[in-house]
Amino acid sequence: MATKAPSHQRQQLLGRAIIYGGLLFMAAFYLMPLWVMITTSVKHLDEIYAGSFIGLPKQITFEAWQTAWSEACNGTACRGLKPYFINSLLMTIPAVLLSTGIGAINGYVITKWRFPGSNVIFGLLLFGCFLPFQAVILPMAQTLGMLGLAGTIPGLVLVHTVYGIAFTTLFFRNYFISIPDELVKAAQIDGAGFIRIFVSIILPTALPIIVVSCIWQFTQIWNDFLFGASFTAGENAPITVALNNIVNVSMGRKQYNVDMAAAMIAALPTLIVYVVAGRYFVRGLTAGAVKG
Amino acid sequence: MSGSIPFSDRIANWLPRLVLAPSLLVVLVVVYLFICWTGWISLSSSMIVPKYDFVGLSQYVRLWSTPRWHTAVFNLVIFSVLFLGITTLLGLLMAILLDQKIRCEGALRAIFLYPMALSFIVTGTAWKWILNPALGVQKVVNDLGWTSFVFDWIARPSFAIYCVVIAAVWQSTGFAMALFLAGLRGIDNSVIKAAQIEGASLPLIYRQIVIPMLRPAFLSVIVLLSYIAIKSFDLILALTNTGPGSATEMPSTFMYSATFRRDQMGVGAASAMMMLMTVVAIIVPYLYSELKETGDGH
Numbered sequence: 001m002a003t004k005a006p007s008h009q010r011q012q013l014l015g016r017a018i019i020y021g022g023l024l025f026m027a028a029f030y031l032m033p034l035w036v037m038i039t040t041s042v043k044h045l046d047e048i049y050a051g052s053f054i055g056l057p058k059q060i061t062f063e064a065w066q067t068a069w070s071e072a073c074n075g076t077a078c079r080g081l082k083p084y085f086i087n088s089l090l091m092t093i094p095a096v097l098l099s100t101g102i103g104a105i106n107g108y109v110i111t112k113w114r115f116p117g118s119n120v121i122f123g124l125l126l127f128g129c130f131l132p133f134q135a136v137i138l139p140m141a142q143t144l145g146m147l148g149l150a151g152t153i154p155g156l157v158l159v160h161t162v163y164g165i166a167f168t169t170l171f172f173r174n175y176f177i178s179i180p181d182e183l184v185k186a187a188q189i190d191g192a193g194f195i196r197i198f199v200s201i202i203l204p205t206a207l208p209i210i211v212v213s214c215i216w217q218f219t220q221i222w223n224d225f226l227f228g229a230s231f232t233a234g235e236n237a238p239i240t241v242a243l244n245n246i247v248n249v250s251m252g253r254k255q256y257n258v259d260m261a262a263a264m265i266a267a268l269p270t271l272i273v274y275v276v277a278g279r280y281f282v283r284g285l286t287a288g289a290v291k292g
Numbered sequence: 293m294s295g296s297i298p299f300s301d302r303i304a305n306w307l308p309r310l311v312l313a314p315s316l317l318v319v320l321v322v323v324y325l326f327i328c329w330t331g332w333i334s335l336s337s338s339m340i341v342p343k344y345d346f347v348g349l350s351q352y353v354r355l356w357s358t359p360r361w362h363t364a365v366f367n368l369v370i371f372s373v374l375f376l377g378i379t380t381l382l383g384l385l386m387a388i389l390l391d392q393k394i395r396c397e398g399a400l401r402a403i404f405l406y407p408m409a410l411s412f413i414v415t416g417t418a419w420k421w422i423l424n425p426a427l428g429v430q431k432v433v434n435d436l437g438w439t440s441f442v443f444d445w446i447a448r449p450s451f452a453i454y455c456v457v458i459a460a461v462w463q464s465t466g467f468a469m470a471l472f473l474a475g476l477r478g479i480d481n482s483v484i485k486a487a488q489i490e491g492a493s494l495p496l497i498y499r500q501i502v503i504p505m506l507r508p509a510f511l512s513v514i515v516l517l518s519y520i521a522i523k524s525f526d527l528i529l530a531l532t533n534t535g536p537g538s539a540t541e542m543p544s545t546f547m548y549s550a551t552f553r554r555d556q557m558g559v560g561a562a563s564a565m566m567m568l569m570t571v572v573a574i575i576v577p578y579l580y581s582e583l584k585e586t587g588d589g590h
Contacts, residue, residue: 019389019392019394023389026404027403030403030404033418033419033422033462040421049427102315105312106315109309113308119583121316122583124324125319126579126583130575131571132523132544132564132567132568132571134523134563134568135326135564135565135567135568136326136327136330137551138330139330139333140326142342143326162318162319163322165318165319166319166323193304194304194307195307223412225413225526225529226525226526230548240413240526243411243414244417244529244530247530248533256427259421260418262417263413263417263418267410267411267414271410274405274406278402278405281408282401282470285405285467286470
């Protein structure tokens with residue numbers, strides 16, 4: 001084994017070089033937009049128009065970030081992204097907690113208290129993961145109007161919660177199905193009921209999947225545009241809608257540095273979550289391939 | 293028999309069902325009833341507000357005689373074919389490369405996947421700037437000395453859709469890679485070792501043995517990417533705003549503008565139903581096969 005032909009060794013070395021070369025090239029392609037966004041956002045506008053696209057800024061300035069945060073114009077209102085950032089937080093946090101809680105209980109019932117028809121119910125819920133929302137937008141707008149929630153943040157919380165249930169139920173179902181049923185049976189013999197078993201046996205094991213569900217829901221809801229654009233207007237809009245409006249303002253000289261700073265502000269919460277808990281994010285992604 | 297069971301026990305027996313009932317009810321309403329509701333609007337003469345009369349399939353006839361809808365469907369086909377093809381192949385290639393016992397695999401994986409954490413609005417905004425002919429990539433290459441280099445696809449009606457493909461591929465390849473990598477890690481190494489001892493070369497092993505074993509991963513990738521393709525909406529609004537003209541119109545953007553901007557609610561609902569039927573045709577058989585297999589396993 002130790003006496004490999006040198007040509008074979010060279011070939012292997014070449015193979016490794018090609019592999020690493022390909023991967024590094026791809027990594028550069030993937031990082032380029034982020035690099036361009038960050039560097040553009042800290043450049044002076046004159047430098048950008050002078051033709052510096054990919055290079056380092058001559059002088060770093062956070063003026064564009066300041067403008068994007070508190071002054072940029074969305075339609076006629078020039079209050080920056082700050083109020084919409086707060087809207088998105090007010091919308092996302094309750095919807096994440098509600099949908100995750102409901103999904104946990106549903107997953108528990110579907111896996112540990114199976115009854116005739118519970119699989120059909122799971123199948124019905126599951127299709128909700130793949131619903132093209134265009135097919136429900138009109139009735140939802142009517143319903144929100146009837147409930148007096150049209151154009152409000154609580155209305156968006158409601159919408160994101162009900163359409164989140166399908167995914168969160170799937171997460172918890174696939175996780176709980178691997179917990180042995182004997183555990184539940186033993187607890188039942190000891191006299192523990194439906195709620196006791198959930199709180200003291202199932203939930204303590206579920207921390208990883210709770211994190212997965214919260215991260216997935218946070219990313220989905222924070223990044224949503226369709227519901228925000230369809231059900232809100234003006235000052236109750238979430239940040240994605242405000243960002244799109246700010247970027248598409250066509251008056252005067254285009255402020256690319258402000259656009260990029262605004263995009264970074266809208267992206268930061270989900271990016272931070274991804275950097276801190278990327279492992280759980282990937283698990284949420286691959287759960288889309290239904291099998292548990 | 294059931295009369296002899298104490299009341300509290302009967303409650304306990306029904307408790308799981310009672311707990312599940314509200315969710316089921318909500319989903320039945322907001323998914324299934326709402327779909328029927330949209331279907332009903334698509335059969336009515338609704339314009340600005342919903343009207344609940346019945347005009348048969350005339351909104352569908354109007355939809356299919358709208359040139360803008362033809363553009364949308366045509367774009368969806370081009371976009372889907374390119375997006376699915378490139379993303380699947382690139383994702384598979386990246387997964388295979390990453391599976392060669394690479395140093396810093398974790399870091400590379402994180403780099404390939406971070407776009408999935410971004411909003412399509414952010415992606416669209418970033419790529420709109422990169423593809424800007426006056427100041428973006430074209431300018432960089434021109435400044436490097438290749439002055440005749442032209443890359444103004446985003447401004448040209450017949451090429452703008454390819455810009456959407458580029459941005460969408462950038463955003464989603466990491467996702468395909470993650471699914472393929474999970475598939476690759478599930479393959480028994482002894483099979484590959486045995487083939488290597490037989491003297492098979494690595495590319496041959498991948499072509500003949502590994503890739504055929506990835507069939508389930510391929511299925512998931514293709515189905516989930518088609519779903520992303522059909523519903524893609526925000527990326528187009530942010531990147532091209534369906535322009536130049538209506539060159540990058542897609543069914544999702546058509547539905548939105550017909551309903552909320554052009555006061556053609558009936559046509560909008562009809563286009564939404566067309567989108568739904570396409571998704572159902574792809575997703576339902578997939579879910580059925582996935583669930584059947586899991587069901588067998590237990």
